[in-house]
């Protein structure tokens with residue numbers, strides 16, 4: 001592909017990514033992967049270059065751009081080399097028309113920038129949400145030890161017992177250690193959270209929003225499989241990935257429970273009032289993971305945030321029905337917005353008399369509204385909120 005053809009390909013991709021984000025459709029990563037699957041002629045350098053252009057445009061445009069071309073013109077506004085490729089050459093973008101506008105650049109849409117500032121984040125912290133994330137691994141303590149494991153590249157030890165950090169793009173998924181379940185890709189923030197949860201061997205632990213089991217597997221590794229694990233989720237596809245992942249990791253998940261949205265307690269009945277700990281890794285905006293999915297800013301609007309807040313209240317209410325007297329809930333979101341952290345804790349405590357928010361100890365993060373918040377600028381992790389709620 002010529003450099004101009006790469007710009008045109010990025011425009012084409014953005015023209016799919018923009019409506020997908022608006023309509024809560026496929027994530028940018030998947031759209032890019034599908035695009036190149038259908039274009040085998042593009043070599044690895046082309047793919048990398050196009051991908052890089054697409055993500056530069058997404059990071060640059062806070063408000064949803066009108067078109068891929070407007071977004072790429074915004075990149076051209078900051079990069080003369082890209083601007084010079086709008087020259088009408090074959091397979092490249094047409095020259096910029098007189099008065100043709102580039103998309104607006106900003107860290108986030110106005111309403112969202114205001115919500116981030118109201119959540120105590122300044123410009124530097126907000127900018128760091130859109131930085132580049134490194135690649136963090138968790139060495140699976142069920143199968144290996146960080147200090148004696150030999151990997152194709154040495155990683156930087158992280159302030160958790162089994163964490164290692166590598167540069168973004170390190171092909172860890174091609175390593176034998178990955179195929180054999182000795183390592184898992186997991187952000188330092190998630191690893192810190194799993195270490196902080198008040199769980200002990202012998203506990204009944206319900207992971208209520210288990211997804212494909214990222215945190216369930218880390219919990220099983222932390223406790224050496226010596227607990228009863230119940231992994232539940234409403235998403236059949238994600239939950240279906242847990243079995244093979246657990247097998248690869250040597251993790252024992254005692255019960256995998258598919259939930260019917262709105263009727264979750266029908267399947268969770270056997271654990272009502274019995275769980276020592278319920279992890280609620282709640283569905284959220286993912287504002288803490290924009291380093292990986294910066295188009296997440298385009299997916300969110302006030303109505304979507306309100307819908308997520310209602311869902312977070314709902315899963316917390318379910319969790320309260322599962323916990324035994326004196327047991328606890330770990331409430332986690334990968335968001336830095338108060339609406340998806342402190343405000344949910346306040347709402348829960350108001351509606352559940354006798355429950356308390358218990359202090360947590362983490363080596364990183366800062367206290368925020370009854371819990372702790374991690375963010376990329378201060379902690380070098382994805383953005384997270386975690387609180388521990390104790391039953392009377």
Ligand SMILES: C[S@@+](CC[C@H](N)C(=O)[O-])C[C@H]1O[C@@H](n2cnc3c(N)ncnc32)[C@H](O)[C@@H]1O
Nearest residue numbers: 208209210211213214215233234235281282283
């Ligand atoms: C943040 S993700 C979980 C990620 C997972 N814990 C991990 O560590 O990889 C949130 C999950 O909540 C699930 N979810 C949404 N509504 C739910 C509900 N009503 N009950 C249980 N899980 C729900 C979603 O399907 C999604 O998998």
